[in-house]
Amino acid sequence: MKFYKKEGTNKFIYFFIAIFIIVLILQINRVIDKGGFFSLEQNFSFDKKPAKNTTFTFDNPQKMLVFYNKKSSQSKDILKNLEEAFIFNKIDYTLADIGDTVSTTGYDTFIFATDSFIGLQKSSFEGVKQATSNGKNLIFLNTSEYNPFNSISGIQKTGKVIEKSSEIHFTHKLFPGLDQHSPSSEMVVHPIFEVALDADCKILAWSKENTPLLWEKKYGKGRILYTNASFFADKITRGLMNQWISYGNDWYITPFLNAKLMHIDDFPAPIPRTVNKVIQEEYQMSTRDFYKQVWWKDMLEIAKHRNLIYSGFIIIDYNNAVRKEDMKEVSQITLEDLDIEGRELFLHGGEIGIHGYNHNPLVFDGDIDFAALSYHPWRSKEDMAAGMNQLLMYVKKMFGKKIKLYVYVPPSNILKEEGKEALVKNYPDLNVIASVFYGDSDRGAYASEIGRDKTIPKLFNFPRFSSGFYYDKDEMWSLFNAIAIYGYWTHFVHPDDVISDDRGMNKTWKELKQEFDKLIGEVEADHPYLEAIRASELTQRYINIEDLKIQSEKRDNKIYVGMENYREPFYMTMRIRNNSIKNISSGTFKEIYDTEDSKIYLLHVENPDLIITLGEENE
Known part of the structure; x- marks a missing residue:
């Protein structure tokens, strides 16, 4: 059978x-x-x-003589911006107080970084005046009714003071992108004089009130550049100042980092498992599915289209554990999210940096207004260290022992010296803090200069100049102002900008995506040569020219x-x-x-x- x-x-x-x-x-x-x-x-x-x-x-290298007034706070602020620019740009210059008796021989350009000319020596006045007439350059970085050079600078007479003048509108090209934008009255407000000028003055920029701000006047064989404003005391116009001085010289040579960087703060990070009304209405899917199936794919498409490389900054968990004993094991599903996002970042050529074990800034009680910001103070440096060790442990668990973390972005760009010390002690490979260039340090913002840190020389500061998915004219001014001096642009976004009431500007992801592409496209149109690099590659470029x-x-x-x-x-x-x-x-x-x-x-x-x-x- x-x-x-x-x-x-x-x-x-x-x-x-x-x-x-x-x-x-x-x-x-x-x-x-x-x-x-x-x-x-x-x-x-x-x-x-x-x-x-x-x-x-x-025998006669290009050199500049800079006058300032040590008794003027305005002059000191202008000088701060000027010296930061000249140090980065490797400019050979001599500094003199307005009252010093100095020789004017051997200089190509004379710069007055002051609002007060009290104490100016007659010999200096006559020497600068004669040298300019013989073919040298003279630049004024602040307006003054009592500037003894006013008559040869094209000013026939000065009128009343406009105390709160705003905006800068260019009628002459100066630097790509910068001359197409104006800072708003929320960004820059400054006093100016109503002026009557000689007919042969070339006016490069006007105020909102249609008053000349920047002009050029020939004097003998030389040239005079005049600033009828006080905005060069502000960091937000440092790039403009650099290009104004550049324009005032026969030639001007500066290092240029030639880079564009795109940072994603809070990525990798735990993905919310809630239903968001905006996303639900637009895509009929959960928040988690939206980020995996829509947002990240769109970000990759933008990167491909606009030639970007993303550097992401990891958050392990959105908890409020600021004491060692409260740090619990992170859930497996959270680790899966972090693992997938991190590998996606590496797969597309990106870099992973540090944002934090959680999203509480590395500050102690009394450092900031915790209630207003909904944060919790760390109890001690030992607790900070415990959180940092947790981050290193999970990164090793997910990605292996060969991942070195070099760049730190402070949560909400808030950081104090004690936190910085803890970072260096507990992250052995860390060498960069990437916070913000413009910011209010009185409110806890870590607003830094570019280059080696002055208190911890092991560290470098490479701040970001703009942020957000939405298009904003002041943000455009901010970033072009930075490119105009440092030659690089770093922009940062957060995945949850899309669902944030304030950072999302009440716009859908479709609208934000279009504005984000417009923002990047405008920079690309004005500076198509900028090279897409990762965060640590910027450090390499800077070290090469430091x-x-x-x-x-x-x-x-x-x-x-x-x-x-x-x-x-x-x-x-x-x-x-x-x-x-x-x-x-x-x-x-x-x-x-x-x-x-x-x-x-x-x-x-x-x-x-x-x-x-x-x-x-x-x-």
């Missing part, structure tokens, strides 16, 4: 076994330490390459540029008045802006000796 197995029964058994194996694999995947099996790697080198020095010698020194001198139709502490190729910009670059001795160059009476070039410098030949290419 023969027995036959039913074919359907066999198929059912095979199907059941296959399902069992899949479920088993998924379950193993949930409980194993993925860091050991699917290890990732994040490792950057920040070693300085050996330095090379120029072989050139200079101790660079630049000298330059014009000889016939050539400008000789010599560098000390040249290490690796880097970018620089060069503005030339009433001329053009014909060729350079090494590296590459391209024109990036034409203002009619000056051209701005982007150079890739490949040697500590550089000879720039001037003249039209068709000559």
